[in-house]
Amino acid sequence: MTSSWFSSPAQAVERLAAAGYLADAPTATTSYLAGALEKPLLVEGPAGVGKTELAKAVARACDAELVRLQCYEGLDEARALYEWNYKKQLLRIQASQGAQEGAQEWSATHDDIFTDEFLLTRPLLTAIRREEPTVLLIDEVDKTDVEVEGLLLEVLSDFQVTIPELGTVTAVRRPFVVLSSNASRELSEAVKRRCLYLHLDYPDAEREREIVSSQVPGLDDRGAEQLVAMVGRMRELELKKAPSIAESVDWARTLIALEIRDLDDKAVTDTLGVVLKHASDHDRAVRELRLRA
Amino acid sequence: MTAAGTSGLLERHIAFLEALRAAGLPVSLAEDLDAIAALTALSWDDRALVREGYAATLVKRRAQRPTFDALFDLYFPRLVGDGGLGLDGTPGGSDAETSPDGDADGPDAPDGPDAAGEGVRDNAAALTDFRERLLDALLAGDDDALARMAAEMVGRFGAMPGRGPGLSSWSAYTALQRVAPGELVDKIVAGLVAGGRGDEEADRAAAQRIGAFTRTVEADARRRIGEEKGPDHVASVAMRPTIDRLDFLSMRRADLEEMRREIHPLARRLASRLTQEHHARRRGPLDFRRTVRASMSTGGVPLTTHHKPRRPHRTELVVLCDVSGSVAHFAQFTLLLVFALRDQFQAVRAFTFVDDVHEVTPYFRPGADLVDVMGDLAASAAHAARFGRTNYGRALTRFAEEHPDALGPRSSLLVLGDARSNYADLRLDVLRELTAGIRHSWWLNPEHRRHWDTGDSAASRYGEVVPMVECRNLTQLGEFVHQVL
Numbered sequence: 001m002t003s004s005w006f007s008s009p010a011q012a013v014e015r016l017a018a019a020g021y022l023a024d025a026p027t028a029t030t031s032y033l034a035g036a037l038e039k040p041l042l043v044e045g046p047a048g049v050g051k052t053e054l055a056k057a058v059a060r061a062c063d064a065e066l067v068r069l070q071c072y073e074g075l076d077e078a079r080a081l082y083e084w085n086y087k088k089q090l091l092r093i094q095a096s097q098g099a100q101e102g103a104q105e106w107s108a109t110h111d112d113i114f115t116d117e118f119l120l121t122r123p124l125l126t127a128i129r130r131e132e133p134t135v136l137l138i139d140e141v142d143k144t145d146v147e148v149e150g151l152l153l154e155v156l157s158d159f160q161v162t163i164p165e166l167g168t169v170t171a172v173r174r175p176f177v178v179l180s181s182n183a184s185r186e187l188s189e190a191v192k193r194r195c196l197y198l199h200l201d202y203p204d205a206e207r208e209r210e211i212v213s214s215q216v217p218g219l220d221d222r223g224a225e226q227l228v229a230m231v232g233r234m235r236e237l238e239l240k241k242a243p244s245i246a247e248s249v250d251w252a253r254t255l256i257a258l259e260i261r262d263l264d265d266k267a268v269t270d271t272l273g274v275v276l277k278h279a280s281d282h283d284r285a286v287r288e289l290r291l292r293a
Numbered sequence: 294m295t296a297a298g299t300s301g302l303l304e305r306h307i308a309f310l311e312a313l314r315a316a317g318l319p320v321s322l323a324e325d326l327d328a329i330a331a332l333t334a335l336s337w338d339d340r341a342l343v344r345e346g347y348a349a350t351l352v353k354r355r356a357q358r359p360t361f362d363a364l365f366d367l368y369f370p371r372l373v374g375d376g377g378l379g380l381d382g383t384p385g386g387s388d389a390e391t392s393p394d395g396d397a398d399g400p401d402a403p404d405g406p407d408a409a410g411e412g413v414r415d416n417a418a419a420l421t422d423f424r425e426r427l428l429d430a431l432l433a434g435d436d437d438a439l440a441r442m443a444a445e446m447v448g449r450f451g452a453m454p455g456r457g458p459g460l461s462s463w464s465a466y467t468a469l470q471r472v473a474p475g476e477l478v479d480k481i482v483a484g485l486v487a488g489g490r491g492d493e494e495a496d497r498a499a500a501q502r503i504g505a506f507t508r509t510v511e512a513d514a515r516r517r518i519g520e521e522k523g524p525d526h527v528a529s530v531a532m533r534p535t536i537d538r539l540d541f542l543s544m545r546r547a548d549l550e551e552m553r554r555e556i557h558p559l560a561r562r563l564a565s566r567l568t569q570e571h572h573a574r575r576r577g578p579l580d581f582r583r584t585v586r587a588s589m590s591t592g593g594v595p596l597t598t599h600h601k602p603r604r605p606h607r608t609e610l611v612v613l614c615d616v617s618g619s620v621a622h623f624a625q626f627t628l629l630l631v632f633a634l635r636d637q638f639q640a641v642r643a644f645t646f647v648d649d650v651h652e653v654t655p656y657f658r659p660g661a662d663l664v665d666v667m668g669d670l671a672a673s674a675a676h677a678a679r680f681g682r683t684n685y686g687r688a689l690t691r692f693a694e695e696h697p698d699a700l701g702p703r704s705s706l707l708v709l710g711d712a713r714s715n716y717a718d719l720r721l722d723v724l725r726e727l728t729a730g731i732r733h734s735w736w737l738n739p740e741h742r743r744h745w746d747t748g749d750s751a752a753s754r755y756g757e758v759v760p761m762v763e764c765r766n767l768t769q770l771g772e773f774v775h776q777v778l
Contacts, residue, residue, distance in 0.1 A: 009335070009342060029335070029345040036334040039327065044355065090592075183355070183558070184565045192353040193323055196331075199355050229494070236497075238550075238664050240557060280662040 004133060005035025005062055005176055021050070021057030022211050030198040031058060040156045040177035042141075042192065045200035047182055048244030054200070055137040055178035064133035064176065069123035071144040077151060081161060083120045089113040114165040124155050127175045134175040141191075142181040149191050156194045202244060205232055211245060216252040226263040227252055230289075234275065237288050243275040251275050309368040312525065313351060316360050317538065320351050340371065356535045363512070367524040370516045372444065419449065420471065428477050431502050432484045439502075443509040446472055451514060462521065465514035474503050537767040541623040541739045552626060552767065553663060559771055560633030567637060567778050577603035607639040608705045608732060613692065615710030616645040616674045617683040623739040624709050625670055626767075630774060631707075632657040632666075637778055642699055645670075646688035647678035650695055683713060685751070686720035693723050705733040705777075708759060711740050712752045719751050724758050737764040737773065 006012040012028040012035075023031065031054070034041035043051045059066040069080060077083075092113050121129065127136035138152070155161060159171035179195060181187060203211065209228045213219060219227075227248065235242045243251075251274045260267045269286065276282050306329070313320050331346040344365055352361045423446065430438040451468030478499050485495035519526070536551050544552065583599035612631055614624035628643055635641050635657070642654045656669045692699075700706060706728060728734040736759040738745065738752060745752035745761075752761060764770050 025341060026345045026348070029342055030349040033331050033334060033346060033349055037327065037330055042353075184562055186562070189319065193321055195353075196327075196349040197353045198349060199358065233497075238554065240663075284662050284664070 005058075006032045008032065015061040016057050019057045019060035020214065021053060021061075022207060022214065023054075024203065024207060027054065027198060027200065030196055034196050035176060037196070038174045040179055040195045041198060042179045042181065042187070042195035043198050043200055044181045044183050046202070046242070046244055048246035049200045049202060050245055051180040051200055052137065052139055055135055055180070058176055058178070059135040062133055062135070062176070064135045065130065066135050066137060067123050067127040067130070067175070068137045068139060071138060071140050071148070073143055073145065075144050075148055079122055080124050080148065080151060081122050082125045082163060083122065084114070085118045085120050089118050092118070119163075119166070125161050125169065128155070128159060128161055128169060128171045130175070131172050133173065136175040136177045138177065138179045140182060141179045142183060142185045142187060146188065149188050153190055153194070156191070202235055202242070205229065208245065208248060212248050212252050215249045216256060218256045219252050223255060223261065223263060224252070227255070230263060230268060231275065233289060234285055237284055239276065239281045239284065240278045241276075241281065247275045305368060308525065309364065310351075312364050312368065313361065316364060317535065318352065318357050318360065324351055340369065343369065356537055360535055363515070366512055366516060367519045370520065371440070373520065423449070424472060424477065427472065427474060428480055428484075431474070431477060431481050431506065434502060439506055440509055443506065443513045447510060447513045447517060463514045463517045465511040468510060468514070469507060474506055478503060539767075540765045541626065542619070542765070544622055549622065553629075553667070555767060556626065556629045556663070557633060559767060560630055563771060563775055563778075564634060564637065566775065577601040607637070609640045609701070609703055610638045610642070610707060611699050611704050612641065612643040612707045612709065614643070614645055614708070615647070615683060615685075616670075616677055617647045619713075620709070620711050620739055621671075621674065625667060627709050627737065627770060628653070628657075628670070629663065629666070630770060634774065634778070635659070639703075644692060644696070644699075645674065645677045646692070647674070648682060648684035648687045649677055649679045650688055650692045651676035652696070682715050684717045685710070685712065685714040685755075686718040686723070689720050689723045689727065693727060700727060700731050702730055702732065704731050706731055706735075706759070708734070708736040710736075711738055711750065712736070712745075712755050712761075713749045714751055716749050719754060721754065721758055724755065728759060734759045735777065736761040738762065739765055741765060
């Protein structure tokens with residue numbers, strides 16, 4: 001099997017950057033390893049630091065198709081793996097009965113209705129059956145129930161799915177699997193053992209400035225610097241929800257839209273709602289940063 | 294792998310894994326093999342790459358990363374001895390040239406460490422010279438230079454010569470006392486302000502750099518001791534437990550802040566776990582209408598049944614906590630966690646005591662700021678004390694007198710404290726009366742079980758009335774709260 005993902009960590013940085021994702025050294029190294037070892041990559045970190053974006057960037061950088069499984073509470077096999085299209089199966093049976101009375105043997109019908117035609121593939125099976133390069137993103141895996149994790153085990157370790165009526169489907173070409181998690185629940189050891197682990201955190205000031213400038217081209221250097229410094233100071237405060245990269249970018253867009261050139265105290269106070277989403281965080285920021293309320 | 298076997302690399306790798314396991318990281322054999330595979334795929338000449346390779350395959354929890362980093366530095370040190378040449382290939386002298394007065398320092402940087410080994414370079418002149426160079430490096434914020442200076446500093450000013458080989462040691466404490474980088478703060482601030490930064494910003498930057506440098510020095514001392522005595526020795530002696538396993542009673546000031554940051558994520562994790570579990574058990578009685586309606590699409594055959602949701606049962610919680618000096622932190626963290634989870638309860642009331650009782654429920658406004666709440670709580674501790682010596686018996690009596698309405702048949706009582714009552718009357722009868730008509734009661738004790746009943750502790754006597762649970766760290770606290778809800 002060819003591992004066509006990245007040839008070295010340095011190349012991973014380059015190609016991800018070309019795809020519009022500025023990766024730091026750990027991210028690039030781990031992404032490279034995930035491709036080279038063909039192991040799933042579990043990405044954890046606070047909301048809005050670019051976990052989902054990493055998977056999309058890998059797909060863009062490697063010309064692969066992105067197959068996404070959005071996890072939520074109550075997600076089950078039928079939505080994650082595959083499902084038999086029983087309505088169509090019913091129609092098929094009724095049609096054969098109507099056409100020629102009892103002509104078709106039950107066993108023939110049985111063989112007939114459990115075929116590919118009546119199989120509805122869901123993201124996991126789709127990703128495994130694809131022959132082109134595929135990035136499989138299992139998003140917010142911590143939102144699912146514990147049973148779904150059990151379901152993932154077979155997929156993640158052997159890249160195969162067993163369908164009782166059809167047999168085992170094994171991946172022709174292993175997808176690049178990214179699991180993202182907000183760590184709202186501790187994942188089971190079994191899943192963690194099968195994955196490489198990457199913790200994405202808030203970036204340092206310089207990298208964040210690069211990200212903001214690349215995402216919001218209209219922002220000048222001085223504005224970006226002020227903004228990143230201000231966000232950095234907010235992260236040092238004890239807030240309920242510290243601003244993440246997504247919020248920095250939103251803030252930059254807000255400043256552009258309002259045509260604010262200089263991020264002074266008044267401008268910060270006026271637009272604070274873009275970055276901080278709790279009333280108590282507002283109060284704290286105004287007090288600690290000595291802004292005029 | 295044969296090459297690794299002969300070079301001792303495999304042994305080092307296995308020793309490293311053993312140390313990780315001893316420090317509480319669950320490293321399985323499968324992960325061990327993954328790590329080897331990862332290292333084979335990476336190049337060995339970049340230390341940062343090796344570190345990330347190990348981290349990606351072995352460390353699966355955020356909280357374990359600091360432990361991993363410290364152990365990695367021990368087993369795969371950046372440099373050996375005084376290290377004229379770093380493992381990452383940068384010669385020690387090359388960077389000195391980038392500093393403005395590099396020409397003056399360049400020549401004596403390499404021979405300095407050699408001499409330091411003999412202990413003659415540690416004199417007042419060397420100290421002054423070193424502090425000047427350190428100031429420059431701190432002002433420039435040059436991390437590589439600072440790492441080298443930390444190594445030099447420990448070698449020169451922190452050496453504790455022993456009588457023979459293997460007996461000498463290094464002390465980060467001595468080195469930091471002699472050089473006292475903390476005294477440079479004013480100069481750094483002045484330098485940064487001159488460089489065009491704001492006052493506040495300069496203050497913060499200076500504090501940050503000094504803090505980082507101090508940590509580097511401590512790590513370098515660990516590295517040297519590890520070299521002398523073997524990393525296994527240091528790993529077992531000098532490593533601190535991760536924050537969620539740190540005892541409430543042995544916390545330092547920096548830990549307090551870190552732990553406070555952990556409270557909300559922990560509460561969120563617990564809450565989402567609870568909701569999920571409640572949902573899993575929520576199949577109530579059959580919802581006939583919905584089932585029949587849903588069966589229409591399958592020709593009247595009810596393939597799936599629908600159920601009415603079950604009404605969740607919620608308790609009224611009364612928390613009674615000892616806030617005398619020794620256990621105050623424990624009480625604060627538990628209160629914060631309980632109030633962060635308040636929507637899981639019908640109602641929560643909290644009382645603090647030393648030898649008198651004071652209600653603190655009003656401090657926990659919904660959405661209030663954690664830091665403010667902690668401040669208010671600390672200030673209110675004065676109300677809970679009359680003579681200032683812990684007296685459980687008196688506090689319980691006062692509670693029964695002042696707040697007879699607090700405990701009803703639907704409420705549960707949670708007592709927090711170490712049950713050390715200064716040999717005063719325990720008033721077990723009052724406690725028995727309080728807990729008689731209520732739904733549940735628990736007592737959380739922050740002391741290790743082996744210290745119970747030592748000295749003035751009345752753990753088992755109170756434990757007979759109210760079931761007592763050991764709760765020494767955040768992990769145990771989280772488990773307890775989950776079990777109760």
